[in-house]
Amino acid sequence: xxxxxxxxxxxAVLAGFAWTxxxxxxxxxxxxxxxxxxPFGVAFGYVLGVVVLVWLGLAYVAxxxxxxxxxxxxxxxxMAINAFVVFSIAAWLFRVAGQRVGTQSTRKLFxxxxxxxxxxxxxxxxxxxxxIFAAWIAPYGQDEILQGVxxxxxxxxxxxxxxxxxxxxxxxxxxxxxxxxxxFGAQNTVGIAFATTLLAFFLGGSLGFLAATVGGWTDQIxxxxxxxxMAIPSLIFALLLMTIASVWSxxxxxPLTVFMVLIIAVIDSTRVFRLARAVGQNIVVMDYxxxxxxxxxxxxxxxxxxxLPNATAxxxxxxxxRFCFVFLTIAALSFLGVGIQPxxxxxxxxxxxxxxxxxxxxxAPKAALTPLLxxxxxxxxxxxxxxxVDWMLHKSSGLKx
Amino acid sequence: xxxxxxxxxxxWLEGRADEKWNPIINGVDLTLKxxxxxxxIGESGAGKSTLGLAAMGFCRDGVRISGGSVMxxxxxxxxxxxxxxxxxxxxxIAYVAQSAAASFxxxxxxxxxxxxxxxxxxxxSRSESEADGMALYEKLRLPDPAKIGxxxxxxxxxxxxxxxxxxxxxxxRPDLIIFDEPTTALDVTTQIEVLASIRNIVExxxxxxxxxxxxxxxxxxMADTIKVLLKGDEVETxxxxxxxxxxxxxxxKSLWAVRSFERPLKAPAIATxxxxxxxxxxxxxxxxxxxxxxxxxxxHEGRTVAVVGESGSGKSTAARCITGLLPPxxxxxxxxxxxxxxxxxxxxxxxxxxxxxxxxMADTALNPRMSIGQIIARPVEFYLGLKGREKRARVDALxxxxxxxxxxxxxxxxxxxxxxxxxxxxxxRALAAEPKFIICDEVTSALDQLVAEGILRLLxxxxxxxxxxxxxxxxxxxxxxAIADEVVVMKDGRVVEAGPKRKMFKPPHHPYTxxxxxxxxxxxxxxxxxxxxxxxxxxxxxxxVGKM
Numbered sequence: 001x002x003x004x005x006x007x008x009x010x011x012a013v014l015a016g017f018a019w020t021x022x023x024x025x026x027x028x029x030x031x032x033x034x035x036x037x038x039p040f041g042v043a044f045g046y047v048l049g050v051v052v053l054v055w056l057g058l059a060y061v062a063x064x065x066x067x068x069x070x071x072x073x074x075x076x077x078x079m080a081i082n083a084f085v086v087f088s089i090a091a092w093l094f095r096v097a098g099q100r101v102g103t104q105s106t107r108k109l110f111x112x113x114x115x116x117x118x119x120x121x122x123x124x125x126x127x128x129x130x131x132i133f134a135a136w137i138a139p140y141g142q143d144e145i146l147q148g149v150x151x152x153x154x155x156x157x158x159x160x161x162x163x164x165x166x167x168x169x170x171x172x173x174x175x176x177x178x179x180x181x182x183x184f185g186a187q188n189t190v191g192i193a194f195a196t197t198l199l200a201f202f203l204g205g206s207l208g209f210l211a212a213t214v215g216g217w218t219d220q221i222x223x224x225x226x227x228x229x230m231a232i233p234s235l236i237f238a239l240l241l242m243t244i245a246s247v248w249s250x251x252x253x254x255p256l257t258v259f260m261v262l263i264i265a266v267i268d269s270t271r272v273f274r275l276a277r278a279v280g281q282n283i284v285v286m287d288y289x290x291x292x293x294x295x296x297x298x299x300x301x302x303x304x305x306x307x308l309p310n311a312t313a314x315x316x317x318x319x320x321x322r323f324c325f326v327f328l329t330i331a332a333l334s335f336l337g338v339g340i341q342p343x344x345x346x347x348x349x350x351x352x353x354x355x356x357x358x359x360x361x362x363x364a365p366k367a368a369l370t371p372l373l374x375x376x377x378x379x380x381x382x383x384x385x386x387x388x389v390d391w392m393l394h395k396s397s398g399l400k401x
Numbered sequence: 402x403x404x405x406x407x408x409x410x411x412x413w414l415e416g417r418a419d420e421k422w423n424p425i426i427n428g429v430d431l432t433l434k435x436x437x438x439x440x441x442i443g444e445s446g447a448g449k450s451t452l453g454l455a456a457m458g459f460c461r462d463g464v465r466i467s468g469g470s471v472m473x474x475x476x477x478x479x480x481x482x483x484x485x486x487x488x489x490x491x492x493x494i495a496y497v498a499q500s501a502a503a504s505f506x507x508x509x510x511x512x513x514x515x516x517x518x519x520x521x522x523x524x525x526s527r528s529e530s531e532a533d534g535m536a537l538y539e540k541l542r543l544p545d546p547a548k549i550g551x552x553x554x555x556x557x558x559x560x561x562x563x564x565x566x567x568x569x570x571x572x573x574r575p576d577l578i579i580f581d582e583p584t585t586a587l588d589v590t591t592q593i594e595v596l597a598s599i600r601n602i603v604e605x606x607x608x609x610x611x612x613x614x615x616x617x618x619x620x621x622x623m624a625d626t627i628k629v630l631l632k633g634d635e636v637e638t639x640x641x642x643x644x645x646x647x648x649x650x651x652x653x654k655s656l657w658a659v660r661s662f663e664r665p666l667k668a669p670a671i672a673t674x675x676x677x678x679x680x681x682x683x684x685x686x687x688x689x690x691x692x693x694x695x696x697x698x699x700x701h702e703g704r705t706v707a708v709v710g711e712s713g714s715g716k717s718t719a720a721r722c723i724t725g726l727l728p729p730x731x732x733x734x735x736x737x738x739x740x741x742x743x744x745x746x747x748x749x750x751x752x753x754x755x756x757x758x759x760x761x762m763a764d765t766a767l768n769p770r771m772s773i774g775q776i777i778a779r780p781v782e783f784y785l786g787l788k789g790r791e792k793r794a795r796v797d798a799l800x801x802x803x804x805x806x807x808x809x810x811x812x813x814x815x816x817x818x819x820x821x822x823x824x825x826x827x828x829x830r831a832l833a834a835e836p837k838f839i840i841c842d843e844v845t846s847a848l849d850q851l852v853a854e855g856i857l858r859l860l861x862x863x864x865x866x867x868x869x870x871x872x873x874x875x876x877x878x879x880x881x882x883a884i885a886d887e888v889v890v891m892k893d894g895r896v897v898e899a900g901p902k903r904k905m906f907k908p909p910h911h912p913y914t915x916x917x918x919x920x921x922x923x924x925x926x927x928x929x930x931x932x933x934x935x936x937x938x939x940x941x942x943x944x945x946v947g948k949m
Contacts, residue, residue: 037483112420287766291830294724294745295783296753309770 014051018044056081075365091119113391120387127381131186140177142184143343149175154366163366170370172354178370181345182377188340189347190381193327196261196268200326201319204269208276209303209311212284223277226270234267235332242338260339264329268322275318279311313393320389324382331378350374406576406609407433407456412469414451414460414633425451425464426633435576436607440624440641442614442656444849445820447630449613450499453579456611457494458486474576492522495570499582501562505554511562512550515569524573537568540605541598560591564598571602578603579611584619588711588876589920596622596922597933615849617656618922621645622929629653641926656851664861664884675738676701677838677870678723678756683732685715685722692718693729693894700838703864705871707885707902709878709917715894716874720840723872724756736838754784757831761843763823767815773800773826774811780833799829803859821852828859832867840872845880857884878921882906890914 022043025035056077063078065071095118098110110118130137140146154163154170163170169179211219229237245259283289284307292306331348333339340346354371361368414426426448433439441449451464458471458478471478473494478486490496495518498504506514512534519530531550538546541564554562563583570578583599584592600623603610612623620627620641627644629636629652637650648654676699685693693715700706708716721727723734725745733740736755742748760766767776777796781787787795797807803825815823824844831839841860845853861884863869875881881888881902888905890898890913898911910918919932 031482033482287760287762288768290726291758291760291766294726294753294756294758295780295834296745296748296750297783306768310768312770 014047015044018047021047072363072365076361087119088115091115091122094118094122116387117391120384120391123380123384124388127186127190127384130183131190134183134187138177138180138183140180142176142181142345144176144180146171146175146177154370169373172350172370178350178373181350182347182373184345185347185350185374185377188344189327189330189378192257192261192340193323193330196264196326196330197319197323199261199265200268200322201272201315203265204272204274205276205308205311205315206303207269208273209280209307210299211273211277212280213289213299213302213307219277222273226273229267229270230274235329238263238267238329238333239336239338242333246338256338256341260330260333264326264333268326268329272315272318272322275314276311279314280307283307283310316389317393320385323385327378327382347374347378351378404434405432406435406437406474407431407611408470408472409452409456410470410472412452412455412471413467414448414455415465415467416451417463417465422465422467424633426455428469429630429633429635431456431628433577433609433611435609437626438603438610438612438624440612440614440620440627441630442617442620442627443630443636444615444851446632448633449615449630450581452630453581453611453613454496456577456579457490457496459490488522491518491575492524492573493576495573495575495578497563497566497570497578497580497583499585501566501583502554502559504566505562507554510551510553511557511565515550515565515572518569518572522573530572534568534572537571537602538565540602541565541568542594543568558591560587560595563587563595567595567599567602571606571608574606575608577609577611579613581613582615585614585616589878589922590711590916592619592922593920593929593932596929599623600929616922617850618924618928621924621926622922629656645924645926674701677737678872679735679738680719680723681733681735683719683722683729683734685718685727685729687718687727691894693722696732696891696894696896698889698896698899700870700872702837702870703868704886705864705873705884706887706889707873707875707881708889708891709875709881710891710897711876711917713893714891716876716891717842718894719891720758720842720872720874723840724758750784754834755837756840757834757836757838758840758842759824759827759831759844762847763820763827764815766827767823767830769815772812772814773818776815776826777829777833780830784834795833799833802832802863803829805829819852820848821855824848824852824856825859828856828863832863836869838870838872840874842874843876844873846875846877853880854883860884878918890917 018040022035022038022040025032025038029035059074059077060081062070063074092115095110095113095115098113098118099107101107102110149164149167149171167177167179169177169182171177172181207222211222241263242256242260245263246256248254249256249259289302289306292302297306328348330339331346331351334346334348335352340349342349351371351374357368357370358372359368409429409431411428411430412426413424413428415422416425417423429452431439431452441452443449451461454461455466456471456473458473458481460466466479469479473489476485476489478489505511512531515534516525516527516530519525519533520527524530525533534550535546538549543549543561543564549557549561549565557565567578567580567583580599584595587595596619602608610623612620614620624641626638626640628638629644629650631652636652637644637648639649644653678700680696680698683693683696684691696715696719698706698708708719710716718727722729722743725741725743725748728743734743735741736752741752745753771779774793774796777799778792781792781795781799785795796811800807800810805822805825810818810822815826818826827844844860845856848856857880860871864871871884873880873884885902887901888899889896890905890911892913897913898905905914906918908915919936922928
């Protein structure tokens with residue numbers, strides 16, 4: 001009850017501030033249109049925004065404080081703020097660099113690029129480089145159990161807390177270097193997820209466009225088939241198929257990972273099919289498609305030359321989202337023991353392996369960092385991909401700010 | 402109370418494009434008295450609509466007012482608060498948009514949208530406003546005025562919707578209505594009804610109006626004064642009669658001259674010659690709905706056959722039958738004396754090549770993701786098998802043929818072209834196949850008159866050079882007069898009348914041809930008055946006009 005009353009009082013005070021703010025603005029600027037026509041909700045939003053910013057500032061200061069109880073409470077927030085600032089600066093520098101270096105067209109691209117997009121591109125580049133050159137960059141092998149090194153070294157390299165500067169991100173339960181495993185994880189998880197998503201898009205996209213273009217029975221058969229696949233809960237379906245595949249893989253000598261890619265791609269392609277069909281149906285009614293049909297063009301030309309270029313915007317947006325879902329599905333399957341098989345490093349598995357440490361977050365945040373590193377890697381890539389996709393959508397839809 | 406209702410002084414507007422502000426309106430003045438109708442004309446991009454909206458103190462996104470003043474009845478619209486403007490807009494200033502179909506909310510009934518203004522502004526209660534709406538519907542001669550309001554926008558026709566929108570604008574009895582091309586999207590026969598209704602209601606309530614259009618003949622019927630805009634600059638202003646009889650500026654004269662384009666008559670086709678395209682007794686249906694009944698006509702080499710009729714008369718369906726997109730249920734189509742398969746999928750590549758099509762909306766007819774060069778090169782490569790340098794040379798030749806510079810346009814995207822240029826690319830794509838026969842489906846109806854004339858001249862020239870045959874689908878009889886050799890009039894899926902142009906434009910006509918011909922607005926300010934007088938009560942229920 002008390003909380004409720006406090007909340008109401010706080011909101012009332014904020015409302016008062018908002019009203020005063022708008023009034024002051026009106027007097028101060030002699031009724032400039034921005035203040036004169038400002039709805040109350042907007043004024044309230046500004047005040048609320050300022051309050052949140054002030055709180056963040058105070059929390060950041062607290063996270064640097066010497067009292068460990070308080071500092072631990074705000075440890076992750078402080079880290080997030082640090083990361084935000086560092087990433088913003090990095091993105092800004094990257095954009096500046098992009099504006100100076102490169103061909104005429106890339107420079108022009110960078111000039112109109114928002115900071116979020118340049119951050120996204122930078123991150124994807126870093127992940128890409130790490131994934132491709134993992135074997136050279138990583139200090140240790142992904143399955144290398146380091147002899148004579150203690151297991152569970154805390155991240156941060158602080159000797160006083162049980163860290164080791166030799167292993168800046170610590171080691172896991174059986175003494176493997178976490179940094180190396182993270183880098184190899186980029187190769188395994190991102191590579192496999194990327195390949196899977198591409199395959200899902202190729203399958204779902206081409207069949208969806210085919211259904212939209214041909215219509216009639218082809219459309220009915222494909223669409224109902226997809227309905228049937230979508231009617232089964234996807235994770236359970238994937239699990240079922242993976243169990244069958246694990247028998248086949250040993251019999252046929254094909255790695256289980258190949259089956260996993262195929263299975264997830266097929267299951268995810270049903271969602272892509274739905275989208276591609278809907279988008280395609282809007283495009284096939286255009287006169288230029290009719291013109292191409294009357295010219296006598298074949299199906300391949302219609303789908304890949306006439307329809308696909310006009311459907312890239314929604315498909316790209318879906319790609320960003322789908323990539324993240326595929327990622328999570330792989331992690332989930334790995335968690336259940338049928339996904340990427342140990343000893344290959346995989347971020348999903350790494351989160352699960354050290355998940356128990358999250359309980360330490362309250363009093364020893366650095367110990368809780370271990371599982372969060374892999375989770376953070378997943379999150380960062382997801383955000384980066386979506387930023388870039390957003391920007392591409394914005395560009396291709398011709399929207400201006 | 403002064404006599405002046407709206408006064409715009411030295412108004413400057415800018416629009417944002419390519420990351421900088423470009424001028425849209427450069428210092429235009431405008432004065433409107435109570436009860437006066439001002440016609441605002443100009444090509445697309447002249448800033449007519451932007452100026453019309455600015456007269457309400459409103460700018461679209463990406464447009465800003467950079468100078469000048471807009472005074473409405475002593476209120477400074479540009480500097481008044483949102484609350485003041487809310488009190489004015491809808492109540493004292495109303496707006497009728499170009500496309501009523503796109504402006505009504507499809508999820509609400511017409512009457513619900515009608516009463517919104519009056520009830521929000523506190524002018525009337527809901528029931529009063531509903532009753533008033535029905536009275537307005539009656540005055541605007543909508544069928545079944547007591548019930549039509551309870552339909553949803555998609556359940557009434559375009560012309561009716563446009564009138565319902567005019568009724569909605571009248572709901573609060575505003576002092577000023579801005580009409581933004583209210584009849585551009587309508588057929589000639591429907592256009593007359595809407596024009597007559599608008600003029601009537603504006604006169605009756607002594608409402609001032611700004612009437613924006615690119616059709617001179619229409620504005621001549623509606624406006625007391627005409628203002629001509631060109632690229633944001635005022636060209637001239639004068640009262641309607643002076644302007645029509647004695648334009649002073651060259652640009653205005655050129656606008657006036659557009660309708661004078663007419664091709665010399667050709668000798669009549671030799672009756673025994675084999676026609677390029679012969680449509681014989683075709684019946685066609687969409688699903689179970691019959692659309693065409695026993696349609697026949699011939700098109701000879703080097704001739705233009707104009708197919709006219711209002712929307713829904715089956716003109717475009719006939720074209721779809723010829724192209725093979727809609728196989729007819731009965732009858733046959735022959736090309737050069739040879740019967741063609743009815744389904745386009747069964748035709749040979751050469752048969753497909755011979756029949757090309759130019760579409761009404763160049764926007765949707767060109768793939769927005771392909772460059773001009775790619776669009777034109779595709780048929781060149783597909784039909785003629787040219788590759789590499791030969792292909793490029795052929796595309797360049799085609800671009801030259803449509804009077805566009807290959808070096809400049811080859812790599813551009815359709816979105817970087819104007820409407821007229823896009824239509825030219827559509828023509829080039831059809832020509833690239835080296836056909837004998839081209840179907841032109843309302844190719845000029847989405848274009849400004851000057852641009853449309855350019856397209857017509859180009860088509861005429863190409864016909865003379867290449868011995869092309871055209872099937873020219875249109876509802877605009879001025880276009881028919883300009884380009885046709887023979888005319889086929891269609892109504893409700895039947896050919897009503899057919900024959901050489903010379904004969905068609907001379908009486909006696911079939912009654913429907915007569916209705917179509919007389920509905921084409923002329924550049925005479927008394928035309929509509931006279932026409933309504935002549936028609937009396939027959940076709941648009943003018944009894945109501947008399948009684949009002």
